[in-house]
Amino acid sequence: MPTNTSELALTEPGTVGPCHVGSDALQGIKRQQTNPTRWNGQGWTEFAAALRDNGIELRVAKAARGIFATDAGGTAYGLPHGVVIARSAAQVAGLLKAAQQFRVPVTVRGGGLTTEGESVAFGGVLLDMTGMSRVLQVDSDALTVRTEGGIFWHSLAEELRRCGMDYLSAPLNMTASVGGTLGVGGIDVNSPRLGCSADQAISLQVVTPTGDIVECSDTQHAELFQRVILGYGQFGVITEATLKIRRYTPLRMHYFYYDSLRTAVEDMQLLNRNDASDYSGILTIMDCAVNLLVAFDSDEREAAFRANWQRHLRGYGESGFALCMLRRYALRPWKLPEAWFLLQRKRELFPEFRRPEYMRDGLMHDRAVVFSRAVWKFWGSKQMVIPDLATSAEKFVEAVERGNAVCRKYFQHYTLYCVGIKLRPEHRPHYEMSCIPPDAEGWAYGCEFEPMMDERVYSRDYLQSFKNAIYDIGVDLGGSYYRFGGMMKGYIRRVFGDEVVDRHLAMKRATDPAMILNRDVIF
Numbered sequence: 001m002p003t004n005t006s007e008l009a010l011t012e013p014g015t016v017g018p019c020h021v022g023s024d025a026l027q028g029i030k031r032q033q034t035n036p037t038r039w040n041g042q043g044w045t046e047f048a049a050a051l052r053d054n055g056i057e058l059r060v061a062k063a064a065r066g067i068f069a070t071d072a073g074g075t076a077y078g079l080p081h082g083v084v085i086a087r088s089a090a091q092v093a094g095l096l097k098a099a100q101q102f103r104v105p106v107t108v109r110g111g112g113l114t115t116e117g118e119s120v121a122f123g124g125v126l127l128d129m130t131g132m133s134r135v136l137q138v139d140s141d142a143l144t145v146r147t148e149g150g151i152f153w154h155s156l157a158e159e160l161r162r163c164g165m166d167y168l169s170a171p172l173n174m175t176a177s178v179g180g181t182l183g184v185g186g187i188d189v190n191s192p193r194l195g196c197s198a199d200q201a202i203s204l205q206v207v208t209p210t211g212d213i214v215e216c217s218d219t220q221h222a223e224l225f226q227r228v229i230l231g232y233g234q235f236g237v238i239t240e241a242t243l244k245i246r247r248y249t250p251l252r253m254h255y256f257y258y259d260s261l262r263t264a265v266e267d268m269q270l271l272n273r274n275d276a277s278d279y280s281g282i283l284t285i286m287d288c289a290v291n292l293l294v295a296f297d298s299d300e301r302e303a304a305f306r307a308n309w310q311r312h313l314r315g316y317g318e319s320g321f322a323l324c325m326l327r328r329y330a331l332r333p334w335k336l337p338e339a340w341f342l343l344q345r346k347r348e349l350f351p352e353f354r355r356p357e358y359m360r361d362g363l364m365h366d367r368a369v370v371f372s373r374a375v376w377k378f379w380g381s382k383q384m385v386i387p388d389l390a391t392s393a394e395k396f397v398e399a400v401e402r403g404n405a406v407c408r409k410y411f412q413h414y415t416l417y418c419v420g421i422k423l424r425p426e427h428r429p430h431y432e433m434s435c436i437p438p439d440a441e442g443w444a445y446g447c448e449f450e451p452m453m454d455e456r457v458y459s460r461d462y463l464q465s466f467k468n469a470i471y472d473i474g475v476d477l478g479g480s481y482y483r484f485g486g487m488m489k490g491y492i493r494r495v496f497g498d499e500v501v502d503r504h505l506a507m508k509r510a511t512d513p514a515m516i517l518n519r520d521v522i523f
Contacts, residue, residue: 035076035487036520039105039123044081047102051084054094058125059083068109068119068126074383075460076117076487080107080126086150087131089205089213089239095127096237096517097211103514108233110150110177115386116486118232118521119180129179132239135159144202145245149179149238161366166248168200172417179238185230185421185435185482187446189281189293192272192420198229199424205240209512213239227507230434232485233518234504235511250363251279251295252302253353256315258290259324261404265397265418267313268292272420272443276309277301282418285345286338287404288328289321290416295364341413381453385463387470387488388448390435391479393420396445402473403449410466413452420445433496433504435482446482485521492522 051058059065060082070077086092099106105124112119129150136146140163147156153167154174160166169188171181182204186197194200203217206228214236216225227235258264264282271277271294279295292315296302316324329339353359358366389399400418407414421444424430436444449470467488474481475494484492493501508523509515515523 035078035117036122038078039081041081041123043102043104047098047104048082050098050102051095054098056084056091056094056098059085065126068112068121068128071112071114071117071119072384073115073117073386074381075115075385075463076120078117078120078122080121081123083126083128085131086127086129086239089207092127092207092237092239093211093213095125095211096207096209099125099516100210100512100514103516105516105519107520108180108237108518110180111152111173111175113171113173113176113180114483114486115384116483116488118483118486118518120486122520124516127237129177129237136240138163138165138245140165140247143245143247144242146240146242147178148240149177149182149205151178152176153178153181160245161248164248165245168244168246169194169197171197178241178243180233182229182238182241183231183233187419187421187482189279189295189419192268192280192422192443193275193278195422195424196230198430200244201229202242202244204228204238204242206236207239208236209514209517226429227511229430230436232434232522234508234522235517237517249297250360250365251297251367252363254294255318256292256294256313257318257321257324258292258315259288259321259328261287261290261400261416262397263314264290264292265400267315268418268420269393269396269443269445270312271309272422274309276305280420282416284416285342285349286413287408287416288338289325289342381455383453383458383463384450385467386448386450386483387467388446388482389470389474389477389479390437390440390444390446390481391474391477392437392440393443393445395477395479396447399445399473399477399479400447403447403470406466406469406473407449407451410462410469411451413454415450415452417448417450418445433500435480435484437478437480438496439478448482489522 048058064083065079068083069079084095096106106127107119107121107124108127108129109119110129132148132150133155134148135156136148138145138160145160152175153170156178157167169186169191171186171188182198182201188197203215204225206214206216206224208214214221214224218225224236228238268280268282271280277294278297278301279293281293282290283293284290296305325339329335358364389403391399404416423436423440423442423444435446471481471488471491475491480495484495505523
């Protein structure tokens, strides 16, 4: 007999298949998570006919389907039975109504920047949102933009720039889609001051899993709005979004260099607590070469930082850090290959952030280009795994140091990206089961641990073991993860507990009776 709610969820009558977030999902299984079973195709012929009758183009040629065989991670592979390019909310609604009727799974994909297979379809329909990429209205007086959900952030930034405007907070990689980002959070180097990308959403047009088209916000259909924001695609497809924007200004960057992760993190948190910068974040070359980025939108804010806070930072300037490294390797000559790697990495990476197309007179005029292009050029690979940890401010230094030790064990070279996220005062309803840890107050902090593959190819088991070692730290610290779906969804019950997971699973079943929308991401 079932003895707890997790076991009941596995056997509840009328459910579709087993619950993939069972409490014992990881016990005693060496390869602790694998791809989902491919959907068996039952009812596909009738479903395809219903789409044709509704004027919805379904692409079934192998070439059309093969484009979407994997995601940015390159470790999960699957093929849909067919592909639909999103063109309108009405078309998406028709697709989801038919999918409910014939119980055909629908996987929604924007930029495909997932790394755990979340946007890979293991059968069923792949809904490609990039067909909905128009900016509908820019309101320079109200400081808002209405855009379709499939647009990439760099395209949105280009459109806003023509109007003298700019986005507020976007993900580090600007080839992500707006709708996909709002569903998972979206972290930028100004998130410590403005919150995540999803916090900039004023209202959304959402197509529910049963095909209803609903406009929602904090005051209109608020429950749906709260579930869709950071809902990992479980409760609806974002087809349009109204976002807060700002007037465009170039920004001025300052770089402070550290040979201690702990010191760099503590200084970043100091800046955040005191609202001392407009942008801040940590990007490492190695754990002994840590860069704290600090930037400003105005001369006034920069002057206040110089007068009040710069002297409190314990980092070096570029020349001071060079002397620090000389001392370090003079005392450790056996580590000279590491010093050579750092020097070569600096020579490759730093000019990219100072190209004359977007750097003039010391001001960065196009951060969108920098972050979208540089991310793939210097960190992209055939395989990409980016396990992460999100914790409260108090636990973050420990999380970073423990995660760094795991990286050192598994890889010779890797990068850490650390940033804070200012939380909404009423963050609980929006963030309950998400990348925001439940005990965070004021700010949450996240760190991505990204191996540099150096053109090597690793087995999936090796990469999964590395990711599990990172995720285990999150379980131990009571934190959360930015990527908690796909191939690591077995951690969900261990992180959030049965009560929270079962409540969200019940909401999912009520909203999506046939469990067809992004069914293998979390549930």
